[in-house]
Amino acid sequence: MAIIEAPDSAPLALPSGGTVAPHQALGVFSRPGQSKGWRSWITSVDHKRVGVLYGASAILFFLIGGMEALLIRLQLVHANGTVLNAAQYNQVFTMHGITMIFLVVMPLGAAFMNYLMPLQVGARDVAFPRLNAFSFWCFLFGGLFLNSSWFLGGAPDGGWFAYAPNTNPIFSPSHGMDFYAIGLLITGIASTVGAINLVVTVINLRAPGMSLMKMPVFTWMGFVTQLLIVFAMPVITVALFLLLFDRNFGANFFNVKAGADPLLWQHLFWLFGHPEVYILILPSFGIISETIPVFSRKPIFGYPFMVFSGIAIGFMGWGVWAHHMFASGVGPLSVAAFSVTTMFIAVPTGVKILNWVATMYGGKLTFTTSMKFSVGLVGMFTIGGLSGVTHAVSPSDLQQTDTYYIVAHFHYVIFGGALLGFFAGMYFWWPKVFGYKLSEKLGSWHFWLILIGMNLTFGPMHIVGLQGQPRRTYTYNKGYGFDFWNMIETIGAFIIALAVLVFLVNVFSSRAKAKREHITVGNDPWDARSLEWMVPNPTPAHNFDEVPVVAHLDEFWHRKYGEDENGRPVRVKATDDVVQAGDPTGVHLPSPSYWPIVIAASLPLIGYGIIFNLGFAALGGFVLFLGIYGLGLEPSMDPDAAHPHDDHDDTHDDAPAAADDEESHEEVTASE
């Protein structure tokens, strides 16, 4: 297991002249020491590495979900297709939805929030770094567990929404729905735990002077998102446990013959499911609230309104869930109430759209790839939002529901909203993370191909939906008028695939070019506004040399620029004088640990045990038990543990024996 070299030179010299030996490794419970290579990634607790891991995994799952989408489109390119039979199709569309929502969009949001939120509030890391690493491995193993179902008797086929009683063993006899319940329970643990972490980080670890109303809009949107996760995930956790127990342990929560009401599942699921869609979109709203001001060279228009509209969306999102149940039989009074609340959630969303437009108004716009994607989000989300308002009118929704018109709506808001926002963020923050930019030329191809592709794919879905093509159907007959537009949609889907290919080429070729030509992007390549740009690129492992004291919103910008009498910015300091040097002296980093990945690995074991053989579950339980003990008993590697920490200032220097401190004061460079 752990190999910690015992320091062979003199122990740490303290100012007082006394010496203290570093903690001796307790054998199996010692801390890992690698700072490079794959093992450093497995044991890292650095929020930046966790963010990169989330992002890379999400992109891998995006390719899987994308292939599922292409299979769907190939099956539906003409009537009575034979690419997939009904049973296969039902698994593919179910997994497409689960993958895209839980394994792509949520983790992409987590990637950005993990990487940026500590930096944007001026912190060294999140509040609970080992828990953060655990969140990531838990998510990854949950996603792999879910996808292992393809090879172990069939994937879930009840739809991502898994309505009871179709999901009970009589109607879903394969193990697919057990993989669904357990897989999402595992990824749900990841989300819940990660949310607690980031909420505490924002509340407790902000730099001095950074009041809540001086946080960047991205951090605010991230904060609201994490609060939504904290309260929404437990609801689906309960629902999934009820389903798991019905299917495996003879419970009757959704057994109609025993007196249950199937609507219980729907209420629980959508109480989670509606806040979930705001969890999906708010991070991207936050991203473009950073990029649009930078590329318009103006501050975000109406900062307090942007913050409060985000809070309003988060809050009001709890009052609309039964708009997914207008046809379910909740009665006309409930339908009327939810119809009205659903309409009014358009108000704060509209405020955001208009504020982004107003930010651009009068601005000096540079259409970098990031800006293209940001503006693309504004346009595409508006389309999706307006079709959403048409669903809020519930009599109309009784015609639209479960047709492709709904599919069009949510793809415009999730693909055209969340995903375009994530691409905007990737092009923007790539130099911060990796030290070089992605190619703008390939980025432009990526953007235009994906914009055209998505509109060709999801635009006609409005039409066929209104023509009556239902969703979740493995085929359609000739004579209904669906044929032509379905073919266009399939062509559009392959254009999206081409765009994603261009993006991947961009990722790899930009990296190769940067290595070959030793490109370093330097400080602050975009002339940005927020604190994460006040450190070198790529971000040093320790984040800030010294904790910045914050006096303004857009603190970094205000250190570079003052304003003249017309309100126009005037340079007051050179960028390189403002950006910190990247000197890690005196910064204590949270130590790496094996236990997060070990604990995370126990969970799928328990899952396989519930499905196949309780022996696995026992083994998983043992590993879990061992892991929690290990996490609790592993020593701190802080060499100053022997003396109190009340004298931390910039001159605090216990560096003479720096060579021995490599294990914990390591500079973890982002190894490729």
Next chain:
Amino acid sequence: MRWMRRVALIPALLALSSCSGTKQDIFSPKGSIAKDINDLQVKVFIAAGVVGVIVAVMLAYVIVTGRRRGKADGDEEPRQIHGNFRAEIAWTIIPFVILVGVAVPTVTTILNISHRPANAMKISVYGQQWWWSYEYDLNGDGTPEIVTANELVIPVGVPIELQVQSRDVIHSFWIPALAGTRDAVPGRVQILELEASQPGVYDGQCKEYCGLSHANMRARAVALSQADFDKWKEGQQENAPTPAAGTAAAAGLDTFKTKCASCHQINGVNKIEGQAALVSGHAPNLTHLMSRSIFASGNFSLFVTNTQGQLVFNRNQLEAWLRDPPGQLPMAPTEARGMPNLHLGDNEIDQLIAYLQTLGPYPAGAVAPGS
């Protein structure tokens, strides 16, 4: 600027119009409930379209002017405007007011379309994997006099109250020309009001994912004039004729009794208890099979039109179905959901078809067997 808005309406209306005139489109109401919905939704779509055009124009404007400014040679930076309180209040209040304008007719329409007229004709609609059945309790005594499948036959101009139910999982009954959809939830009776305004045939299908063959769970409403409906009612309440002894049809009836009657019903022929039963407990009632236009969850036509404009029995399709039902539509017979392959011999199929062909009355214009 108003002319721009009017011009912008044209593509919106064009798009809307391309959405109508097809079999299941939601903009061609043929009944009062669907019409109430349509009157509201067309207005809402147009309003949404107008808002969309306004936002698009604003976005295009800031893009074009800002880009021009961004490419300009001068170094002049933009004024760092942080916000405008009045604008924020305006674009909070104005959308709010617009939405109130949408909310009020919405609530009115919701209440209108869910109103249950006292004189409505009540029909029970049952969803089960993967077909629709309809039961008419004409005298209100609790037992249905008429049990049919696939096609819901109703009189024109009479309010109908559908009592939508399920015998297994959640389904959703939808005939867009007549009304919105209503879920069929096991353990519940859910009400859907509709009323056809003119005679016609209106297509629909199940709209709540219900498993393997959800895509094939079709429905149809057939609206008849009152006179035709009364005639239909009479015809449906007769028992099946007993075929003459020694005919192929008589042999077919024997085959039916041994191979089919554990699931299917024919009025006057006893259902066989105790044999393999379906999870939902029901298969279609076939007593007046030949009075229908579709079979097998509405996926196949019972009659095709010949060159002389007559309706001719679609024997080939029914034979293919009887030969191998799971080969025609995906089903799960090994799990007691859907019709199994009974491995019927050619003789048995011929005899069964001969018997089924006696189960009239035939629709007007159809060529009856033997002629």
